[in-house]
Amino acid sequence: MRKLTFLLACLLLVSVGLVNAQSKSISGKVLSAEDGQPIIGATVMVKGTTVGTITNVDGEFKISLQGNATNLLISYVGMKTVDIVAKNNMVVSLQSDALMIDELVVTAFGLKRSEKSLGFSASTVKNDEITAAKGSTVMGGLQGKVAGLTITSAGGTGSSQKVVIRGVTSFSGSNQPLYVINGVPIQNDFQGNNATNNSVDFGNLASDINPDDVESVSVLKGASATALYGSRAANGVIVITTKRGLTGGKLSVTYNGSVTASNVLRVPQNQETFGQGWPFWDPAENGSWGPKLDGRMHDWGAYADQSYATIPASYPDFTVMKKPFSPIKNNMRNFYETGMEYNNTLAISGGGENTSFMLSFGNVTSDGIIPTNADVFKRNIFSFRGDTKYKKFSASYDVNYVKKHITQISSGQGSDGASMFQEIVQMPVDIPLSELRDYNSDYHNVDNFYTFYAQNPFWVVANNGNEYKDDRVYGKIDLSLDLVKGLKWVGRIGGDYTNARQRNWNAIARPSAGSWNNGYKNDEPGTYQENNSYSGQLDATTFLNADYSLGEDFRLTGIAGVNYNERSGYTLNSYLYGLSQPKWYSLLNGTDKPLTSSTIYVRRLFGVLGQFDLSYKDWAFVTLSMRNDWSSTLPVGKNSYFYPGINTSIILTDALPSLKENNVLNYLKVRAAWGQTGNDASQYLTRSIITPTQVALGYGSLYTPIAGVLGLTEGNRAANNALRPELTTEIEFGFEAKLLNNRLGIDATYYNKNTKDQIILATIAPETRFTSQARNIGLVNNQGVELRLWVVPVKTKDFNWEMAVTFAKNQSEVKELWAGAKEYVIFSAYGVNFKAIKGEPLGVFTTPQAATTADGKVIVAATGRPTIDPVNQKVVGTSAPDFTAGLTNRFTYKGVSLGCVIDMRQGGKFWSNTAELMAFDGNSTITTYNDRQPFLVPNSVKNIGTTASPNYVENDVPILWQAMYSYYNHSTNTVMYEKMVLDKSYIKLREVTLSYTLPKSLFASSAISSMEVSFIGRNLLMWTPQENNFVDPEATNYGNDLLSDFGEFSAGPTMRNIGGSIKIIF
């Protein structure tokens, strides 16, 4: 303690007192005691001053020793800090303190706190782990590495990432954590369209961070840890700290580059027994309900059956195509091509006496697996980060400019134009996809594509698409001033502004008069949509930071301050249905006028906050935090809410040193925390509105104005001027232990959180005159455990093996809804509903169920298929996993390092429209049950009486082979929906990296100071349960929040990446 106050005093005095002092130059070298290898990047500080440097690639340093300073403090992550008398040409060996270090964790408002003082679970991941596999996003690099952090990617490069900490709590709000970079929150909006029709995913804004710029990421999970961040932190906080330049260091240039090739990870598996037809062979069909494949030569394609149309005279040379009636091997896989991804970062850093800087430029360019450049992702990030310290004043300032350009094909259900993936999965198994590539040929063009019920997927890729461009600037200025001893003022202002432009087009597809498809396929008139949006956030905070010792043993630190947050945005959307001139995508090219709408919003929040930390003898810690917010989104006069938190940690091995005596237990920390976080509503829910009348039909709409008349209708959402903030209360306990000479460690947490008064758009009975109302509802409970276990099985001079396992289990329960409500439908598509049901986990699937007799026999209709219970549905499972786990292994041998990350998810369900389509069209392997021979629905009866007086007798109506397709069709046999809600379990080999640091002797005389080359692989292998032989269960077209837990509506495949990377430091 005394040392610390002395140091603080020195810090204050040094810069003033020693200006004229004499200086002498010291050079030296820092080595690892373990293997004698130089330590690169060790920090060398003149004790009692702020003067410091870092060691170069040879472990060497030079530093000026001024005045009466004598000692150097030499430190390096994972090593014990050495306090040593400075001598010229000194050689210092650092002892490994492997996994024993007291790491600093960045917590609320950028405050660095010693890990051991935290009374809550906080995990920190360093740059080398994040960037090991050279993915384009920070969060992608965390997969499997942090217990209780579930990270899933919707699709390929550039698509959104869903990050869920300790389970989902909100049904209609956000479940995404708050992202904070260098103390300032940033935006994390989903960009694109996460609806069922024409879905497109341009990622989430928090992915606009170059992983190479990141120093570390801390994951704050519980309410006690996050409360200070305010209303948006209820779902946890991802605290990102970027690399910064060092003062006194020389100019350093780093280049990081990687190239990976990608291919499709999983394509649906199809049956290979039956071919085109429905149920008889038919050249226009897009399903495999036809005859058994016999390998004989067979006509196919347009005009193969003259009953539809005769070959027009305009095709004089048109001869009907022939092919064997056989399944095509790797048909879907061969549709895709090899993608390429290039990832380059150049960073320059340096600094003078008072100022340091880092300038970086990162570029990611990827062309995915879809043929042509329909799925290109380009991202450029320029980043400047500087720090200035002058006497009592210091400033830190960051500015980042991000520019993205993305092209994407639509997934989900095509609307006003086809989407690609749906067309592929509906191809009969004997139609060679690769032969359709020439979509301009007479055989495969819009006129004559073989089937009436789908579009040539190659044509779709070439003609229907989406584009996204954005410009984003975010950054902050952070000023601090030491006022008096132990008291510091900090002022910080951050801004984040994004302008984005989205375009979507569907080409005209109108089969010519008299052609094969004419009259059988709908005319697509062509569409064009533009969406321009802006979103901005201003966040300003000022606080006082105090740090005082109270006597010998106690120390009190704390902050008190205010926070202001303003978010605003606009969107302008214009949609043109019906194009005049083909292939000209402009709002001016209409057969009609475009439909245009715009919206604006603004919301504000004030917060007052404080945090007080009391420590005793550096082994007992108590932190008390509190915050009060006033939000514009809550009713005026009732917009204030307060939420406190308290946590404590005790280092038992320091409190009772005898525990360490037997050398089994090296470190034991226990912690406990209780905290609350409050949250406000979305904007504009407290008052009702009048809107222009636009009536949604089953498909399509009827809009006013019509015939020059506008209609104004009362909005369907009722006002609620009694809305209260929602409140999450969480308690957590945990411990952290290191054993067996720090070769084994465990970190375990139990938490239990209740979210009450949650604000949702509650469904209300339409006869009240409204269909929804923002309401505070009931209670959702989440509880679970998080475990991290690490072990160093082998540790020798040359060879090291480190292994870590993470495990998390979360269980949620909807404890209460609002008065009278038993369930709340979060989302539904076709016959599958995704609900919050009282007493069930949050997010359960329900599907239609068969009507049964009192003794449980299925009642079949005259068709032999089950009849449906018109009222009750069946609960078929939750979207939440039973548990998730990750396994990381790292082997190092001299300069070679091999790492691999496996993560898994056990249990939970998702709905797969891909599975549904494949059962519908006879491609799915389940459709070959009983070789498609007639069967009776098991345990069934039929009613030969009436509804009023039933008479059930044993069912003798088989499902005939001709009607087999109706049995597997979800719309003619709705109990089939249950079979389309699949097990979501998987095991994935996420990362494999093999890297080699080249011996320095190779480039001793060049400007290069170090070089590392790596082989990298991402998402190499995936295992799923047998019932899911369709898709990657992580793939979704429903964005990156709770809705994406619903599943996928023909979302398309995910990718596997393999390649290499190089890192050079000059």
Place this chain on the structure above:
Amino acid sequence: MKKIFIVGILSIALFATSCDKMLDINENPNYPATSSADLSLSSAEVFVTSAVGGDLQLMGSIWSQFYAQHTGSNQYTGIDSYNLPNSSAYVRNPWALFYAGAIPDLQNSIEASATNEEWGFWFMAQTLKAYSFHVLVDFYGEIPFSQATQGVGIDPVYDSGASVNAGIIKILDDAIAKEAEAKEANGFVVDTRLKSDLLLDGDIDVWVQFAKTLKLKILLRNYAANATAINALLAEGDLLASDVKFDKFEDVENNSNPLYENDRRKLNTPNNLRGSSSMIKFLNANSDPRVGVFFEKAKGIYLGLPQGGYTLGSAWTTITSRAALAATDAVYLMSAAESYFLQAECYARANDPVKAKANYDLGVEEAFIRWDLDATTFIAPAGAYEFNVTSQTTMLQSIWRQKWIASVRSQAWDSFFEINRTGYPVFGTVNSENAAYVVGDLAPSINSVLPAGEYPRRLIYPKSSTDYNPNAPVAIPMQTKMWWHK
């Protein structure tokens, strides 16, 4: 030190009190706060048109056996197999379009026009509100009425069908009592806002007839009990002689006939709706030229698909007639033909064959004229549709038969009501390909999920009501008859 804290605390206090104003920004800047009598009325008219011209017309067309779900597609199999659970959008949407769409807007229009004594708008809104409840009660049976649409916090009770009908009559009587004021208001003021009446361009005379004809239609649910009131309406003679329809559609996205927009423009295949054998066989047997406006030829002829025959396989894919629909097809709320058929029925029941025939002939003629066709030879002596005065039953069956045909592509939803009310055409027991099939009878859906001989009679209560309104009754199966059903 102390000073800093004092300043800090003061500034926090000041900050806390001064931010209230900055936080009072939660009024949505994108929308107006109020509507008006005329724009609320046009809104309600669009809602009513969407409901009766959209899903209700679709279900009515399939259940009245005008249309059948095609073999080559999949969209309406639930309707065609009588398999609509309470979570179905077909059950949910019409309910919401009326209760959370048309009726609140009509109430707003009624309030605003009463305040401003704009009795013309008031009359229109009042009549359309009665009409809205009429469609609801005839599709769902018991419905929220007396306590409906009063806002959050009041969970409306479901009122019996008979009491709802009495309530609708009351609304219509209240409107008719203000007939003079309404006509005066519209007669003397040239109000450009009248174009907001998208149905009748503010023609209050026709609105009055609409109200009275609607009253007649509802009274006819129970002829015996209402004979006096019916005779009074007939005697007054101020009943519809023209159509009440929404005919301002264009062949433009979002501005077209709702069924067309849904089925033809927005679905990925335009081939879901085929002519039903039940209707086409009858039209062909009588050489009725309307077959050509109701359906499209397939391979040169008009051929229907057996009702519910969507599983008959691809042999039927190219040979059946598609339902003819156009973007500009009018949506009929009531029609002149319907008005005459209603009057004909009243006279037939009153054993006045002369007036019954006169009105019957007018009804058939109107039903032909609507499609620019001539009915003269059909209703002439020995014509296929000559009024059969043999007995009251034959008279009624002549009327109901023609009403059935006239409803194709116009008032299919009303035809569903009429089949249930009259039991005619006959609910057959064999499908239209069976040798025992009688042309003109209804045929059970091949894929029916109901016990043999049973047909849909109503829509089941939507889950969106029964789950959230504690006063909602238990579900009533769709094959359960209502009190006025045959």
